[in-house]
Structure formats: C-alpha cells, structure tokens
Amino acid sequence: MCQHQPACPTSDSADREAARLVAHHPEQGWSLLCNGVLLFEDTGELLPDGRIIAPRRTRDAGPLVTAA
Template sequence: MCHHQPACPTADSADREAALSVACHPEQGWSLLCNGVLLFEDTGELLPDGRIIAPHRPLTTGHVTTAA
C-alpha cells in the first residue's frame, strides 16, 4: 500500500503510527495512514484487518498539585 521510500512501517509494526497520513479529517477526529491504519484523535486505532487498538494516551498530564 505504501509507495514511500523508505517504506513506512506496516500496520503490524509496533511503530505503525509513524506512517504518513494520506487523508486527514480533524473535524471528524481521524486520519488514514498510508499503511491502511485509521488513527483516531483519542489515539485509538482501527487496523486494516479489523482489529481495534484501544486508545493509549496518558490519562493524566503528569502535573502534580500540592495542597497549600
């Protein structure tokens, strides 16, 4: 599917999100990568074979608040 040189990571690669975007619809919250992965703004993914990858963004920002 990918015609880039060097080729982008495949949909089965751990770094599949590094593939280039071929269609982007931020108003709808998704992008289609050249490896066939649908990448959603919440970091969830739909792979070309129908597998679903649950969102994996951190739930916290890492900021620590302290009581005064």
C-alpha cells in the same frame, strides 16, 4: 500499499503510527495512514484487518476538577 522510499512501517509494526498521512479529517477526529491504519484523535486505532487498538490514556492526568 505504501509507495514511499524508504517504505513506511506496516500496520503490524510497533511504530505503525509513523506512517505518512493519506487523509486527515480533524473535524471528524480521524486520519488515514498509508499503511491502512485509521488513527483517531483519542489515540485509538482501527487496523486494516479489523482489529481495534484501544485508546491509550495517560495515567498522570491529575485529579478531575469540576465546577461547583
């Protein structure tokens, strides 16, 4: 799928998010990478074979503060 030299990481590699952008739609919250990965703004991913990678959330986000 990737025509770049050197080739971008495949969708199965650990660094798959380093592939180049093909389409970017921040208003919709997603980007398509040249390896076929759909990357969502919440850090979730949809791989070309249909597998879902759950969003990665930081554990040190701190306490949630709400207005009274």
